[in-house]
Amino acid sequence: xxxxxxARDPKSVPRTMTxxxxxxxxxxxxxxxxxxNWWPAETDLEMMVGAVLTQNTNWKNVERAIENLKSKxxxxxxxxxxxxxxxxxxxxxxxxxxxxxxxxxxxxxxFMKDRYGEDLSGFSKDGTQKLRxxxxxxxxxxxxxxxxxxxxxxxxxxxxxxxxxHRILKRHGMSEDQATYYxxxxxxxxxxxxxxxxxxxxxxxxxxxxxxxxxxxxxxxxCPLEKWExxx
DNA sequence: CACCAGGCAAGTA
DNA sequence: TACTTGCATGGT
Numbered sequence: 001x002x003x004x005x006x007a008r009d010p011k012s013v014p015r016t017m018t019x020x021x022x023x024x025x026x027x028x029x030x031x032x033x034x035x036x037n038w039w040p041a042e043t044d045l046e047m048m049v050g051a052v053l054t055q056n057t058n059w060k061n062v063e064r065a066i067e068n069l070k071s072k073x074x075x076x077x078x079x080x081x082x083x084x085x086x087x088x089x090x091x092x093x094x095x096x097x098x099x100x101x102x103x104x105x106x107x108x109x110x111f112m113k114d115r116y117g118e119d120l121s122g123f124s125k126d127g128t129q130k131l132r133x134x135x136x137x138x139x140x141x142x143x144x145x146x147x148x149x150x151x152x153x154x155x156x157x158x159x160x161x162x163x164x165x166h167r168i169l170k171r172h173g174m175s176e177d178q179a180t181y182y183x184x185x186x187x188x189x190x191x192x193x194x195x196x197x198x199x200x201x202x203x204x205x206x207x208x209x210x211x212x213x214x215x216x217x218x219x220x221x222x223c224p225l226e227k228w229e230x231x232x
Numbered sequence: 233c234a235c236c237a238g239g240c241a242a243g244t245a
Numbered sequence: 246t247a248c249t250t251g252c253a254t255g256g257t
Contacts, residue, residue, distance in 0.1 A: 027244090051238090060238040061255060094252035096237085104240080110256095142240050162238060207238050 018174070019191035026198070029205040036204035039152035044120055046075060047153040048112070051145050052104050053095040064094035077118045080109045104140025111138045128156045143181045151203070157196040159188040160203045164210025 028213045038196040041047035046066065053062040069075045074083060081090075089102035115134060117124040123131070131154060135146035145159075150158040161184045175184055192198060 032237065054237085055239040056237065056252085058238085058255070061237080064255090094254065097239095098254080100240085100252050144239065148238080160238090161252045164238085203238090210238090 038204035
């Protein structure tokens with residue numbers, strides 16, 4: 001049922017037009033914004049908690065919620081599994097959607113504990129495909145959240161697609177309106193080297209650029225992507 | 233005041 | 246399959 005991507009040899013990535021275009025985009029963004037150093041989390045658990053909390057939510061509000069958890073020593077697998085949904089919901093209030101996110105968080109942490117133990121050891125040793133299927137089986141974890149965890153916690157070379165990516169690629173004529181998450185993911189992964197650090201930085205840069213992108217008409221000339229667009 | 237923010241699931245047709 | 250809606254706070 002899940003679509004399997006054939007294994008690729010990192011060294012045999014074709015030097016395609018699309019690949020060059022994407023690398024140019026990356027270089028422009030990197031030159032403009034510099035390294036982003038995502039994901040801002042001290043532990044894998046904190047990263048996963050942040051991944052759920054940031055769903056459709058400004059990161060600033062996620063930080064408040066995580067700070068609440070930290071200050072009460074709730075940012076451990078056992079503490080999170082022990083607390084009630086209602087109490088957890090109150091702690092993560094600033095992140096919005098707190099009732100549904102409390103359930104989603106609990107689903108994810110319980111799943112991780114059941115499968116990988118309270119220290120999450122073994123989580124980073126599991127195969128990417130199995131990890132991904134497991135994450136997606138959790139109610140509350142969709143493709144973007146699952147891939148974020150794979151990329152930033154498990155450090156696998158998996159490209160994360162978000163709304164900005166859709167918007168930017170579509171506007172630059174590299175994708176159709178109704179392109180799916182997986183189509184865009186393949187667009188990146190089939191044309192770029194299989195490189196976790198590249199994917200990690202690239203996605204973070206897209207989010208950074210996306211915040212000031214396509215909101216203004218006429219085009220925002222300060223956005224580095226505008227230059228990229230004119231050149232290609 | 234409106235609109236957005238580092239989505240997902242459930243319901244409907 | 247392809248839309249629509251609920252979830253909810255805080256910043257601009």
